[in-house]
Amino acid sequence: xxxxxxxxxxxxxxxxxxxxxxxxxxxxxxxxxxxxxxxxxxxxxxxxxxxxxxxxxxxxxxxxxxxxxxxxxxxxxxxxxxxxxxxxxxxxxxxxxxxxxxxxxxxxxxxxx
Amino acid sequence: xxxxxxxxxxxxxxxxxxxxxxxxxxxxxxxxxxxxxxxxxxxxxxxxxxxxxxxxxxxxxxxxxxxxxxxxxxxxxxxxxxxxxxxxxxxxxxxxxxxxxxxxxxxxx
Numbered sequence: 001x002x003x004x005x006x007x008x009x010x011x012x013x014x015x016x017x018x019x020x021x022x023x024x025x026x027x028x029x030x031x032x033x034x035x036x037x038x039x040x041x042x043x044x045x046x047x048x049x050x051x052x053x054x055x056x057x058x059x060x061x062x063x064x065x066x067x068x069x070x071x072x073x074x075x076x077x078x079x080x081x082x083x084x085x086x087x088x089x090x091x092x093x094x095x096x097x098x099x100x101x102x103x104x105x106x107x108x109x110x111x112x113x
Numbered sequence: 114x115x116x117x118x119x120x121x122x123x124x125x126x127x128x129x130x131x132x133x134x135x136x137x138x139x140x141x142x143x144x145x146x147x148x149x150x151x152x153x154x155x156x157x158x159x160x161x162x163x164x165x166x167x168x169x170x171x172x173x174x175x176x177x178x179x180x181x182x183x184x185x186x187x188x189x190x191x192x193x194x195x196x197x198x199x200x201x202x203x204x205x206x207x208x209x210x211x212x213x214x215x216x217x218x219x220x221x222x
Contacts, residue, residue, distance in 0.1 A: 035212075042117065042200070042212035043156070090155060098143050098208055101158035 003027045006091050006105035013081050014113055021076045021108050023091030031094045032074040033102065034058075034066060036087040043090065049074055081112040115139050117213035119201050124219045125191055133186045133199050133216045141206025147175050147186045148200040150215065156200055159186070188218075196220045 004025045013019050023032065034046040045058030047066040055066060063085060065077045078085055088109050092102040116138045125131040137145070144163035148156035162168055162177035162184065174187040186199055198215040205211055 040214055042202075042214045044212075045210070098204065099161050099163065101146060101161065102148075102156070102210070104155035104157070106155050107153075 004091060004093055004103055004105035006089075006108050008108060009106065010109045010111075012111045012113065015082055017081050019078050019081055019110075021078075021089055021091075021110070023074045023076070023105055025072050025091075025093045025103075025105075027093050027095075027103060028071075029093035029095050029103070030071065031096065031100075032068065033092040033094070034064075034074070034076045035090045035092060036060070036085075037090060037107075038087050046076065078110075078112075081110075083112045086110060086112045115205060115211055117201055117203065117211060119199075119213045119216045121214070122217045122219070124221060127191055127193060127220055127222050129191050130187065130189050131191060131218065133188070133201075133218065135184045135186075135201030135213060137182050137184070137201065137203045137211075137213075139182075139203050139205035139211060142179060143204040143206075143208050145175075145177055145184050145204065146202040146210065147184075148202060150198045150200060152197070159199075191220050193220050193222070 007022045030051045033048040035043040037043050044060050049068045067075050090107050091105040094100045094102050119135040147159040150156040160175035167176045172189045177184045198217045200215045201213040
């Protein structure tokens with residue numbers, strides 16, 4: 001079983017719809033992150049959470065919101081989807097410590113038509 | 114500002130050695146990560162450097178020069194399965210990780 005699980009793996013939705021992407025982890029990490037990846041661009045941070053009561057905006061948080069329901073669960077919502085939110089979305093976790101690497105889920109491919 | 118520069122694409126032959134360079138500018142510096150990402154898959158951790166010098170891990174090595182804002186990933190004895198994108202990711206101030214666009218490596222027989 002994957003340590004970091006994202007659902008759904010693929011999603012097609014229409015402009016204006018609200019959708020939620022879910023992430024759960026069994027690694028016991030406190031820190032969780034949401035990134036998006038677009039062709040030709042690096043991974044960009046949307047939101048991150050260092051523990052259940054801590055939520056922080058990343059570099060591209062506009063149009064997104066998150067919820068940290070438990071240590072193991074971190075969901076990303078698009079309140080009103082628009083076509084330029086079409087991208088590959090990754091959830092990641094990490095342990096504390098500056099040298100702790102990110103552990104990524106398998107990604108959710110989102111298409112907004 | 115913050116900027117990461119790495120080649121977009123590289124090709125190499127099976128069994129050869131390839132070096133993927135990365136130059137970076139960040140506000141503050143707290144180490145540099147390299148990740149491998151196969152097409153359509155999640156990135157996976159390869160290496161971490163925080164001090165100057167070479168870190169060797171099997172067929173992969175990573176080098177860092179903090180004064181030059183420069184790192185490279187060295188892949189030896191290339192295999193077909195090494196065809197992937199390689200992401201350079203320095204950690205800047207406030208421990209924020211910044212990803213480059215990646216270098217797509219194609220290994221040919």
